[in-house]
Amino acid sequence: MPKELQFSPFTGNVFDKGRSYADQGRSLPPLRGESKALSPDMQAFVSGSDLDDLDSSKGTKFVTAYAQSAWVYIAVSVLAKNIAKIPFRISRVGRGQAKKIRALRTSSRPEHRQFVRKALGETIIDDGPCVDLFNRPHPTMDANLFWEMVVTWNCLRGEFFVLPLDNNDQTVDLKSRNPRIERLITLPTELFWHMVVGYELEGWRYTGSPLLTPIPSEMLLPSEVIHSRSPNPYLYWRGMSPLIVADLACRTDYAGAQYVKGLWLNNADTGVIVTTDQQTTPEQRAAILSALRERKRKAGTADRPLFLWGNAKVEKPGLTSQDMQFLEQRKANRQEIAAIFQVPESMMGYSDDKASALSGGGQAISAERLQFVEGPVMGHCHVIECGLAPVVATFGDDLVGWFDVDSLPIMQEARRARLDTAVKAFGIGIPLNDCNVAYDLGLPKYPWGNKSFLAFNLQEVTAAGLGAGDSLPAEEEPKPAGEDDQDGEKSNPFARMGKLLASLRAQPPAADPAVRKPDVVQLWKKHIAARKAWVKQVQGKVGKVLTKFRGKTLAKLDEVHLQKTAVTKGLVDLIFNQHEFGQSLDQELNSPLRIILQAAGDELMEEVGHDDPWQYPPKGVLEYLAGRKQPIMGVGGTVRDQLNTSLEEGVTNGETHAQLAARVKAVFTSLTIGEAKRVAMTEVNIGYNTARHQAMGDAGIGYKAWLSSHGPHVRPAHADAEDMYIDDPIPLDEPFEVMGEQLMFPGDGSLGASLENIINCQCVQLAAQKKSEDEKTVGYLVCGYGPKYITKLTIE
Numbered sequence: 062m063p064k065e066l067q068f069s070p071f072t073g074n075v076f077d078k079g080r081s082y083a084d085q086g087r088s089l090p091p092l093r094g095e096s097k098a099l100s101p102d103m104q105a106f107v108s109g110s111d112l113d114d115l116d117s118s119k120g121t122k123f124v125t126a127y128a129q130s131a132w133v134y135i136a137v138s139v140l141a142k143n144i145a146k147i148p149f150r151i152s153r154v155g156r157g158q159a160k161k162i163r164a165l166r167t168s169s170r171p172e173h174r175q176f177v178r179k180a181l182g183e184t185i186i187d188d189g190p191c192v193d194l195f196n197r198p199h200p201t202m203d204a205n206l207f208w209e210m211v212v213t214w215n216c217l218r219g220e221f222f223v224l225p226l227d228n229n230d231q232t233v234d235l236k237s238r239n240p241r242i243e244r245l246i247t248l249p250t251e252l253f254w255h256m257v258v259g260y261e262l263e264g265w266r267y268t269g270s271p272l273l274t275p276i277p278s279e280m281l282l283p284s285e286v287i288h289s290r291s292p293n294p295y296l297y298w299r300g301m302s303p304l305i306v307a308d309l310a311c312r313t314d315y316a317g318a319q320y321v322k323g324l325w326l327n328n329a330d331t332g333v334i335v336t337t338d339q340q341t342t343p344e345q346r347a348a349i350l351s352a353l354r355e356r357k358r359k360a361g362t363a364d365r366p367l368f369l370w371g372n373a374k375v376e377k378p379g380l381t382s383q384d385m386q387f388l389e390q391r392k393a394n395r396q397e398i399a400a401i402f403q404v405p406e407s408m409m410g411y412s413d414d415k416a417s418a419l420s421g422g423g424q425a426i427s428a429e430r431l432q433f434v435e436g437p438v439m440g441h442c443h444v445i446e447c448g449l450a451p452v453v454a455t456f457g458d459d460l461v462g463w464f465d466v467d468s469l470p471i472m473q474e475a476r477r478a479r480l481d482t483a484v485k486a487f488g489i490g491i492p493l494n495d496c497n498v499a500y501d502l503g504l505p506k507y508p509w510g511n512k513s514f515l516a517f518n519l520q521e522v523t524a525a526g527l528g529a530g531d532s533l534p535a536e537e538e539p540k541p542a543g544e545d546d547q548d549g550e551k552s553n554p555f556a557r558m559g560k561l562l563a564s565l566r567a568q569p570p571a572a573d574p575a576v577r578k579p580d581v582v583q584l585w586k587k588h589i590a591a592r593k594a595w596v597k598q599v600q601g602k603v604g605k606v607l608t609k610f611r612g613k614t615l616a617k618l619d620e621v622h623l624q625k626t627a628v629t630k631g632l633v634d635l636i637f638n639q640h641e642f643g644q645s646l647d648q649e650l651n652s653p654l655r656i657i658l659q660a661a662g663d664e665l666m667e668e669v670g671h672d673d674p675w676q677y678p679p680k681g682v683l684e685y686l687a688g689r690k691q692p693i694m695g696v697g698g699t700v701r702d703q704l705n706t707s708l709e710e711g712v713t714n715g716e717t718h719a720q721l722a723a724r725v726k727a728v729f730t731s732l733t734i735g736e737a738k739r740v741a742m743t744e745v746n747i748g749y750n751t752a753r754h755q756a757m758g759d760a761g762i763g764y765k766a767w768l769s770s771h772g773p774h775v776r777p778a779h780a781d782a783e784d785m786y787i788d789d790p791i792p793l794d795e796p797f798e799v800m801g802e803q804l805m806f807p808g809d810g811s812l813g814a815s816l817e818n819i820i821n822c823q824c825v826q827l828a829a830q831k832k833s834e835d836e837k838t839v840g841y842l843v844c845g846y847g848p849k850y851i852t853k854l855t856i857e
Contacts, residue, residue, distance in 0.1 A: 126311045127304075132314065132399065132409070133311060136216075136409060137212075137213055140212055140441065143434075144209075144212050147468070147469065149208070149464055150465045152186065152461050153184045181461060186460075191453060191462075194242065194244075194245065194456075198245040198246065199226075200244070207246075210247045211247050211445060212441055212445075214249070215289070215291070215300075215444065216303060220250055220299060221288075221289055221448070222248055223286075223287035224248065224276070224285070224287070227242070230244065230275070233285065234284050235455060236284040242452060249273075249274075252273075252274065253266070253286075253288075254266040255298045265280070267279055287449065289445070289447065303402060307398050307402075310394045310397040310398050310401075311394075313394055314390075314395070317391050333375050333376065334376045335349055335374070335376075336373070337373040337374070339372070395411070402437075404433065405429040405433050407429050408429070408433055427471070427474070431472075434471055446464065467503070480502055483496040487514070490513040490514065492513055494510035494511050497510070581768070582771045585769075585823075592661075592749055595657050596745045599650065599653055599657075599744055600741035603649075606646045607732055607733050607736075608729075608733070610645070610700075610729075614637050615722055617636035617637070621636060632708050632721075633701060633705040634701075637700070639700065640694070642696070642697035642700060643696060643698075654686060657745060658682060659752070661748060661751075661756075662675055662752040662753070662755060663675060663756075669757075669828050675756060677752060677755060681755065685748075689744070689747070693740075700736075708725070710724075743820055746807065746808045750807045750808050750825065750826050754806045757793055763830060764790035764791060764830065765786075765792075765829055766787050766829045767785070767786040767807065767827070768787065769782060770823035774821075776822075782798075790829035799818055802814045807824035808822050
């Protein structure tokens with residue numbers, strides 16, 4: 062490189078000292094003291110343009126990451142577009158609080174965030190010159206483009222420049238007495254050159270061009286430029302570009318993409334090697350090369366026949382293991398670039414791995430997107446807010462500009478989730494104001510919010526509850542308390558809970574089954590309602606496979622008819638493949654069954670009051686899916702049998718092709734209505750109780766009870782099982798005895814239970830904890846649906 066040029070690895074600039082950017086972007090004349098001009102490659106690099114690939118033998122060159130790396134473009138675009146969608150608000154907060162709010166914007170303390178949110182949200186202004194400025198920053202740039210450009214420059218160069226202008230596009234000095242800003246514009250960072258005298262920044266040299274920028278070159282004071290930069294340990298005055306770190310990954314990925322491009326342009330052929338026993342003349346070599354080129358003319362053209370003479374042989378080299386690693390390497394490069402820009406792969410359009418996760422694809426992707434908004438998006442927003450704060454302050458010392466991130470739908474969803482958690486905390490006696498601060502709910506501070514409340518409507522399964530006239534045994538009757546003790550109980554929730562539990566230790570009156578029945582029915586309905594959505598989803602999956610094979614079966618029937626194949630009683634095997642149907646159904650149900658296992662286990666953990674994260678063992682998931690494969694594959698046999706019965710009748714009656722087709726449609730329609738629901742209800746119930754049994758063991762639950770179905774078609778033996786075990790739970794590792802068969806949980810077939818005990822079963826296994834003192838049983842606590850719903854408490 063000539064000595065007059067200088068390259069800055071911190072800003073990505075290549076510049077000639079004392080020369081303008083516009084001059085260097087053209088075809089440059091020889092430098093001072095040099096008799097040689099810049100090479101075409103260097104001229105293209107300085108001007109920021111791509112290189113022409115006129116000579117294919119030289120290959121292309123990597124110059125601009127944003128324009129040549131798909132991952133860089135996607136990552137930066139995702140950040141820019143997401144931030145541009147966030148409304149930029151202007152709030153009037155009072156002269157004394159504006160500085161305080163700006164200082165607390167990044168505070169991690171919930172009370173500070175709530176103070177800032179309340180102060181900003183309650184004083185939003187909807188009109189005025191400041192609002193109009195940010196709604197349309199410049200005649201050539203709307204608000205969406207302005208924010209995208211600011212974020213794009215900040216991502217690519219680690220800094221951005223914004224010029225405040227008046228109506229004539231003249232710069233405005235922010236330190237003047239009455240600065241009147243009418244326009245804002247952001248310009249490329251390469252056009253700004255910092256001027257440092259001694260150890261102070263004296264100004265900025267801006268180099269513009271009519272073909273590149275909307276304003277001409279000029280010298281600018283620091284107070285006439287809004288400059289925000291990221292940390293740069295190598296150059297204090299400028300930000301450090303993330304592309305410096307991502308450069309190697311970008312170049313490696315670009316090289317891999319070019320290799321694949323060349324491979325596909327050559328019809329996925331890695332070339333050939335021609336060998337011969339004799340020395341060939343130049344004319345013969347030219348003829349062979351010409352024949353080979355003619356054979357591989359271009360992509361999409363079939364290979365032509367090739368004739369060689371003189372014992373010449375064509376050898377085709379195969380792809381090596383390193384060649385086959387390009388796909389994985391590109392994936393690794395993508396992940397590295399995404400990590401540098403802090404953009405999740407699911408936001409970049411690559412969510413296949415996440416979508417198949419055991420914990421649920423939608424939940425995993427939503428969690429990533431929430432972290433993306435709360436992390437890099439909010440970080441960029443704060444940088445921009447701080448950078449543009451001097452502009453907002455010119456319209457009033459009491460104004461604050463801020464991005465309303467909480468208005469995004471994903472943040473509203475996160476707040477609803479925090480509210481649900483706060484409701485559970487409030488239900489165990491934590492005051493509302495404390496929940497508001499701990500979970501950052503953004504609610505006002507209520508006068509009564511410092512009081513604790515507890516629910517005292519706990520009901521038994523076997524009784525309607527302790528009535529107003531029920532009394533405790535004489536030996537358990539509490540002594541009259543003084544006025545001070547009563548006041549203490551009113552203010553102490555734990556004292557009240559202790560009194561409640563002491564009253565429940567007494568033997569309740571004999572339970573009347575007629576009284577107990579409504580509570581049991583309500584409990585069962587709650588459990589069935591919780592899994593209703595999954596039953597509907599699985600039913601839809603089964604219906605989807607049935608619809609797919611309905612079309613295939615009808616097409617095969619048409620094929621048999623057109624070929625005039627002799628129709629026999631084995632017609633069903635010609636038009637329907639039950640093994641293929643079973644394989645397709647098994648693949649379709651794989652993903653929802655995985656998610657159901659995790660959801661059911663989470664539900665059980667919530668019931669017993671465990672807040673720690675829980676995951677169904679991955680090995681157990683594979684074992685469960687392997688165990689369910691054969692029954693699911695058997696659905697194909699059911700479909701085949703029904704088709705065979707109907708078609709045999711039609712063939713025996715001598716029906717036409719149209720009538721046989723109508724029979725096929727009728728069978729699949731009936732299966733979609735009935736069989737799909739039966740399969741869905743059975744599979745969901747087995748998955749739910751399998752996961753509940755696993756979660757009970759992981760949670761340390763020692764006992765279990767049987768809750769029978771209370772629908773219109775309950776099996777008498779299952780109803781008897783409820784009567785047997787609801788009042789007398791058994792250890793978790795012991796099987797239930799139902800219809801003379803053993804089941805570890807409802808729907809279990811591992812111990813040889815018949816299909817009569819499993820198909821369409823809607824029973825539920827409940828968790829029970831045995832209370833003991835010195836190995837003496839004093840009672841069972843059977844948990845129902847949710848921590849607030851205690852369904853059974855009996856004392857022996």
